[in-house]
Amino acid sequence: MCYNRGVEFIAHKGEDSVYKKFLIWPLIVVASLLPVGISQGASKTNITNVRVVTRNDADTPFVRTVLDVTGPVQPRFAIDKSGYNIVVTIPNTNLSRSINPRPQVNQNVISRLELGNKGPHAEVRIRVPKAVNTKDLKVFTLDGNARQKISNRVVIDVNDKSGKVQQWSHWHDSKDSISKPFSESIKKDFKGRKPFAGPGRGDMIWPVKGVITSPFGYRIHPIYGRQILHSGMDIGVDYGTPVKAAMGGVVVEADWISGYGNAVVIDHGNGMTTLYGHNERLNVITGQTVKQGDIIAYAGSTGNSTGPHVHFEIRVNGEAVDPALYL
Ligand SMILES: [Zn+2]
Numbered sequence: 001m002c003y004n005r006g007v008e009f010i011a012h013k014g015e016d017s018v019y020k021k022f023l024i025w026p027l028i029v030v031a032s033l034l035p036v037g038i039s040q041g042a043s044k045t046n047i048t049n050v051r052v053v054t055r056n057d058a059d060t061p062f063v064r065t066v067l068d069v070t071g072p073v074q075p076r077f078a079i080d081k082s083g084y085n086i087v088v089t090i091p092n093t094n095l096s097r098s099i100n101p102r103p104q105v106n107q108n109v110i111s112r113l114e115l116g117n118k119g120p121h122a123e124v125r126i127r128v129p130k131a132v133n134t135k136d137l138k139v140f141t142l143d144g145n146a147r148q149k150i151s152n153r154v155v156i157d158v159n160d161k162s163g164k165v166q167q168w169s170h171w172h173d174s175k176d177s178i179s180k181p182f183s184e185s186i187k188k189d190f191k192g193r194k195p196f197a198g199p200g201r202g203d204m205i206w207p208v209k210g211v212i213t214s215p216f217g218y219r220i221h222p223i224y225g226r227q228i229l230h231s232g233m234d235i236g237v238d239y240g241t242p243v244k245a246a247m248g249g250v251v252v253e254a255d256w257i258s259g260y261g262n263a264v265v266i267d268h269g270n271g272m273t274t275l276y277g278h279n280e281r282l283n284v285i286t287g288q289t290v291k292q293g294d295i296i297a298y299a300g301s302t303g304n305s306t307g308p309h310v311h312f313e314i315r316v317n318g319e320a321v322d323p324a325l326y327l
Helices: 002-013 016-043 184-190
Strands: 045-055 062-069 076-079 085-090 093-095 112-118 121-127 137-142 152-158 211-214 217-220 227-230 233-236 242-244 249-257 261-269 272-282 295-299 309-316 319-321
Touching: 045 112, 062 121, 076 137, 085 152, 093 112, 121 152, 249 272, 261 295
Parallel strands: 045 093, 093 121
Antiparallel strands: 045 062, 062 152, 076 085, 085 121, 112 121, 137 152, 211 233, 217 227, 233 309, 242 295, 249 261, 261 272, 272 295, 272 309, 309 319
16 A cells, blocks of 8 residues: 555656646645634634523522633633632633623622623623622533533522532433422431431442432422422532442433433333433443443532532432432
8 A cells, every 4th residue: 555655756756847836835834824713713712602590599608600612611700809809811712793791690699791792802790799709609611512412601690699508409400300409407317327228229339328318308498388309319429539330331321411410321221211310420431331330420520510519310210219229
């Protein structure tokens, strides 16, 4: 193969003298211009969409701003001198004109959210009560997935103004998992509860060791007064705790899932799947085969969560069941 290519090259080289005069010079001029044009166009990341998730009860007010960006970015944030403005700067990034620069927000938490361009950077300004400090803030990025048409994202979380964010006060907004935050009194019932071994078959292992901060099951919502299902079990752990596959199987989902944040779903066959939600980062990809105990993710607080924990869910033929029965 190499020999053939060499021959072709030599054969053409003999005819080059004509092209040199008429073709090569224009090419050099174009080539010298191109890198400038490319670098200016490609180096600037665009913000193409903004979503604001707000929580309207005053219990633990929360506002999450998600920016879709066209490439990886490194945002930084600070509270300005006045103490009233969180300023998130996204270097070398441009806010698309189609974006509403003043989206609606939850007035319990922040009074104004403004997006704009400042020189070469995009800037997000969030007006907050003075009591909000950097502990109430979390700014992080999420990788995109071109194949699944998921863009890179910047996430800006502003939590309750008291800064007393409770790790068990999370909720889910996906269609089939409608757990809502519990009242303080109900939360207390589960605070500090130790993991228990259910009357299980012993064929699953705990994905993490930790305290159950919210068990599976129906609860009467303290505000709405109706029964709602918490479709999994919440296990409180530190950021970065390795999350293990409860059972061997095939990863059928390893991506951002609305409400669950960075999540992994494993299909174990026989209609049984497990889900591990709110991870900081994932350690597997869709389609991968995993053994029981393999590290599939590292715990975090992504999705609708206000503190690090693993939301562990087991489904049998699509129906959520109590994980405690299988552990
Ligand atoms: Zn949960």
